[in-house]
Amino acid sequence: MKKQKTNKSNVLKWPTGKLDFSGGCLLMGVLNVTPDSFSDGGKFLDRDKAIEQGLKMAADGAAIIDVGPESTRPGAQAVTVDEQIRRAIPVIAKLAKKTKACISIDTTNYEVAKAALDAGANIINDITALADERIAQLAAEQKVPVILMHMQGTPRTMQAKPKYKDVVSEILKFLLDRAKRAEKFGISKERIFIDPGIGFGKTIEHNLKLLANIDKLVKTGYRVLVGPSRKWFIGKLTGKENPSDRTFGTAATVALCASAGASIVRVHDVAKMIDVIKTTNAIIGLQK
Numbered sequence: 387m388k389k390q391k392t393n394k395s396n397v398l399k400w401p402t403g404k405l406d407f408s409g410g411c412l413l414m415g416v417l418n419v420t421p422d423s424f425s426d427g428g429k430f431l432d433r434d435k436a437i438e439q440g441l442k443m444a445a446d447g448a449a450i451i452d453v454g455p456e457s458t459r460p461g462a463q464a465v466t467v468d469e470q471i472r473r474a475i476p477v478i479a480k481l482a483k484k485t486k487a488c489i490s491i492d493t494t495n496y497e498v499a500k501a502a503l504d505a506g507a508n509i510i511n512d513i514t515a516l517a518d519e520r521i522a523q524l525a526a527e528q529k530v531p532v533i534l535m536h537m538q539g540t541p542r543t544m545q546a547k548p549k550y551k552d553v554v555s556e557i558l559k560f561l562l563d564r565a566k567r568a569e570k571f572g573i574s575k576e577r578i579f580i581d582p583g584i585g586f587g588k589t590i591e592h593n594l595k596l597l598a599n600i601d602k603l604v605k606t607g608y609r610v611l612v613g614p615s616r617k618w619f620i621g622k623l624t625g626k627e628n629p630s631d632r633t634f635g636t637a638a639t640v641a642l643c644a645s646a647g648a649s650i651v652r653v654h655d656v657a658k659m660i661d662v663i664k665t666t667n668a669i670i671g672l673q674k
Contacts, residue, residue: 398609409667410667413659414452417439419431437480447657454493474498475501478502482507489509494517496524534578537583538550579608581612584614594619612639613651614643615652615654615655616630617632633655636659
């Protein structure tokens with residue numbers, strides 16, 4: 387699949403950060419500081435272990451470290467604002483001082499987002515696509531990039547028989563609507579990433595259909611982020627029940643998304659997926 391051409395600048399700059407896409411797709415490393423995330427829940431709940439893991443991912447080649455203080459796995463329960471801040475902010479503050487990698491806060495809560503930006507985070511990753519207008523206003527004021535994701539329902543309900551008439555067109559419409567709304571709040575188009583929300587209110591067929599049509603999201607002119615890493619549909623396809631055993635299935639999706647023109651792929655195994663992304667980017671470079 388040939389990478390889609392766009393008119394976007396290869397380098398995205400904002401007051402507190404920079405991402406260079408001149409070499410192709412970048413990796414975002416997943417750092418869940420939670421006890422119950424589907425793949426690595428509990429592994430990095432300890433502050434020192436979380437900081438160590440964040441620094442390792444940056445050293446391994448992650449351009450962004452995505453810190454998540456609340457699990458969004460199917461059936462996940464809500465976590466209080468105070469607890470999210472207790473889990474995430476000390477980790478973000480330390481990472482911001484020790485690495486040049488960008489740091490994103492994976493949250494739907496305004497107070498958590500603000501505290502994270504104050505601590506040194508410089509990207510907001512919101513699975514509700516800025517449902518809370520205050521987060522949109524915060525992002526516009528501080529001129530930081532935002533990631534707008536599609537989800538059918540909530541983490542608690544999203545896998546209860548998800549249905550679409552046309553999954554690609556419906557999700558594309560939702561993301562475009564939310565992106566235009568973000569622009570109306572004053573967030574520039576170049577700082578908006580759209581994410582189809584792989585695994586968030588989708589069946590296996592829905593996920594595969596979306597992955598097969600990433601190029602349609604790219605053609606919108608917005609940068610695209612995809613997060614297929616270790617997802618349950620890969621386990622179903624490969625027979626791998628343990629999320630950590632889904633490396634090769636994840637690698638296939640990473641290569642596919644990069645080939646389709648995605649700007650960022652969100653992964654758990656940065657050290658392994660950096661080889662996939664470097665190889666894919668090199669091949670794509672010869673197609674230009």
